[in-house]
Amino acid sequence: MTDAVRQFTIAPDDDGIRLDRWFKRHLADTSFTTVAKWARTGQIRLDGARVGPGDRIVAGQVLRVPPPEAVRVDAPAKRERPPLSDDEALFAREMVIHKDAQALVLNKPPGLATQGGTKTVQHVDGLLDALQYEAEGRPKLVHRLDKDTSGALLVARTSRAAAFFAKTFSGRSAKKVYWALVVDVPSIDDGTIDLPIAKQPGTGGEKMHVDEAEGSTARTRYRVIERAGNRCCWVELQPFTGRTHQLRVHMAAIGHPIVGDGKYGGPAAFLTGAISRKMHLHARRLRVDHPDGGQIDIEAELPAHFAESLASLGFEQMSGNNMPLDDFTPETREEKKTKARAHAKNIRKERRGERRGRGDPDRERKR
Template sequence: MSVVTLPVSEDEAEIRLDRWFRRHYPHLTQGALQKLCRTGQVKVDGKKAETSTRLQPGQMVRVPPIPNAAKPAPIAPVVDERDIKEMERLVIYKDDHVIVLNKPSGLPVQGGPGITRHVDGLLDALRYDSEHRPRLVHRIDRDTSGLLLLARTPGVAAKLAAAFRTRDVKKTYWAVVSGRPSPAEGVIDLPLARLGAGPGALTVAAERDDEDAAHALTEYAVRDAAGRKLSWLELSPLTGRTHQLRVHCEALGSPILGDPKYGGEAAHKDGFEDRLHLHARALVLPHPAGGTLRLEAELPPHMRDTFRQLGFEAGQTRAARRS
């Protein structure tokens, strides 16, 4: 074992140092890496670095002797032909850098207690002969349908994660809600807090002086309404808190139709499918290779049926376009 110095590739722009190590030395634990950084054994361009340091192409990473450096990466889970066909049906856009899915309602993005089938566990189905497994760069709720963006390489994942972090990505959701919000458009400015921990924890609107509450902003506009019974809202989250849209709609007095967790009886109406009516409709983001990528996703079947019953006209879904 000896010290080696490795270059950062073009594809690894903006990747964190700990993720760079995870890619090249998958057996090295986070704790062990933190110790190597803390003791100055890991350096970037000759300078001491932290695990959160973001790398740039051409930089040189000093790697100290690492036991079992030749240990192979864990074997990726096997996906069968059915998995491949199922996942490919969800793809609405693909290029050399990104893959975009229209995720159905009810399919979790990641695993958890009692969850054995989820998007993250099926991403090997979307390799398309690439050496890299696609990577998640953001999340949407299990019961929310719509756009889910995947990066095809680690470097692209770092760039897209940075775009979401700096709010360079514009997200638009459609929802069917109980009642008719007044005023018809505005900004919901309510901090959010978590009650409890784990998958059953609730997110609630909190007092502004609550030190544990997180700042949360949502723009909303009523697109159409069926009297005062149900309305079609367009929602744009300006922050990305857990269950933000669902809690903000409840706080507005118009919980999302079919919401199993928030809104109580007002979220459930006879004659409509009792599933969450929240859809990630559009994304506008900087493309990793330059320009702007604009995406839209068709409504899921249960929301199409509700729109038809209420006479809401969604219009034509535009094909993905990069400019």
């Protein structure tokens, strides 16, 4: 271990990120507590000036970092990821449907989690070592799909691309189209579901529900593509917001749960006959701006169980292509305030009118 002060020049890939994020990327063994202490005592300097953990850094700046602190003997060793088997590496590479210098798009199969968790051993994040190819760093996830949802999943190949895509998804300029089979047939063929969503109490955050009082804004457009009598139908879904389980909660809320989604549809979500009991929700299309200019616009083929269900119902996959991608811009805080003030003003006008109306008969009697 060296006792010398270290200096680093901020690279273009790290332009605009927080200082604590830089440490997580490049000096992962340095804890946030240590970074905060160094910043508080002035031991970290950026171009000679003091800097805080949450401050943004700029490419070309010189970061002064003190020598690493001694590691406690009893500190737990950082757990290394086990190497992937040949079969796991092949499985990961077979998911790739788009590859360029900045991004990969995977066609995630149903049943594979995006990230690890309790009792979740195999997941996309754990397979990314097989997808480094010629890049210097490990690919990075930028969004998620539910374990039982299949389809297009974007992965960044550089830190710069990860930051760019994160802004794109948080700004809702990324466009996504899902295909789903749902129970019964909506009375309106082409509509919008605008119902706020929140975590359902008592589920530990594992389940969501519609909560018009406390929920976050959630909006989904749906369009019926084909119907099998009144038994079920095939729909296209566009989420204009990105709430957890949004499509599943919204379709169940209007009485048409996604086929195979027992969590939100209960026993009614399962159809008899040749229809698989797996969930029928697929991220069919993804269109997103590219950090080097232009766009990625790609479609992911259906998993076998979904394709077989469509065929058994007599549906043609070509019927679901070419849905226009809609735009949705959520209200800003100022727009919400303006609308609230206008609403309050209208209420005051109505009340004044009511008072005048109540007063007229009295004046007539006094005359």
